[in-house]
Amino acid sequence: KNQVEQSPQSLIILEGKNCTLQCNYTVSPFSNLRWYKQDTGRGPVSLTIMTFSENTKSNGRYTATLDADTKQSSLHITASQLSDSASYICVVSDRGSTLGRLYFGRGTQLTVWP
């Protein structure tokens, strides 16, 4: 069964600290993996998209890694800011069907305290 599991479910860190969020998936055949940031009451906004051949991609203070062999990804946030408080969602897509589909993780709720 295709699944996306994220950990931890929630995380609290102090402003300025770094943190790493984890994503494990069983989606096969794999097409790409995305990390989204979802602020409270808003729609998800894309941070990174990685295909099979990419193992790291950065977007400012956000760095995503992908290990397609172990089916794991991480999102590292450097020098956290209060505005980083949000839910971070890992999304994996397959290429098994004509259109492919997205599998959403349940998200990691990050809270950054001053």
Add this chain to the structure above:
Amino acid sequence: NAGVTQTPKFQVLKTGQSMTLQCAQDMNHEYMSWYRQDPGMGLRLIHYSVGAGITDQGEVPNGYNVSRSTTEDFPLRLLSAAPSQTSVYFCASSYSFIASGNTEAFFGQGTRLTVV
């Protein structure tokens, strides 16, 4: 550049009422889709469309209808609202199939629906 616009932002319905959630995009995207987000669960696909006049069912289509008469608009209709349809609904659009390659997907800000 408005991106993906959803209306209304909030709605309360009584059981059995019908309503339409609106979604419009101004990016000339072919692919549009509707998701629902429930507490503790990932987003789930309701319906999607690969172009004007073409729609198909997603993972949880029961109780919802869609149509795509234009490239810009993709309304979601609740035929007879039920408490189980209480959720946050997101519309998304992308230039091409949402799961392919590096296709970027853009989400609306969501409609929070409560059915009492």
